[in-house]
Amino acid sequence: MSAEERLVIADPEAMERFGARVAAELRASDVVLLTGELGAGKTTFTRGLGAALGVRGTVTSPTFVLARTHPRESAAPLVHVDAYRLSDAAELDDLDIDFAGSIVVVEWGAGLVEHLVDEWLSITIGRPTGGGASGPDGAAADPDVAPVEPRAVTVTGTGERWADLGWIHAARD
Template sequence: MATSLLTLTIPDLAALPAAAAQVRAALAGHTIICFEGEMGAGKTTFIKALGRELGISEEISSPTFALVNEYRTAADQPVYHFDFYRLDDPAEAEGIGASEYFDSGYLCLIEWPGRVEPLLPDHRLTLTLTVTGPSSRELKIEI
């Protein structure tokens, strides 16, 4: 059963940096971060804000077709960003070595994690973005 750690109200895009800073603080000890939310809820947009908070200077974009993008933090640590929306079977993620990424000890940010559920470790955070208005969102962090 999931335990809620934090619920944030994000009234607009201007509030994203502050929300990303709070999420960064909640990451302690977690390397697998799953992002849930309907299409257009802002998963990639939030990951961009979190990336800036982690000191990633590269442009963050959705790896919808590549499945995974690698970025580097200010401390030169890799961050892996996955988008499994287009997968039909977890075996496709196994084909790119997803389990090795998940076991690497480095931060893995995963959009559409339900498509690879059998591959995900139990020890993970789930961030659920819910649309509450034209530019507002609720973000719930669960363990």
């Protein structure tokens, strides 16, 4: 059983707000699978999600440590995983993540998470390529400043927990 919704996120601030909107739906044992190329906004999304959950400390990319646990006052912690360097679900399982007692966000976990849990929310962030050649007035863009480009986001819920994604519409900017 799965459901799917699509939306466009205008900028990094909107991506953080979207993360906060998703956070409002999460509880212990929920798994969010993030997919998107480098720079798509996966960590930006998770930063907004973490802030809305009230985690202690700043959410940063767990690239070099594989997983970071962000504690919360009297609530399930947020576990943020970067599975980029993992080759299979067994390696993800070896991280000994408390899936039942945590909210788990896994970047680069497609093909891995599905072997460990029955239900998850998948968020795919599409980043445009080749854009940003000119500014809003048609003038050449500053080559030292990365253009802010909207992201196409697809949210897919797998399992009964995520069968209804109607709440996503409230997240549109």
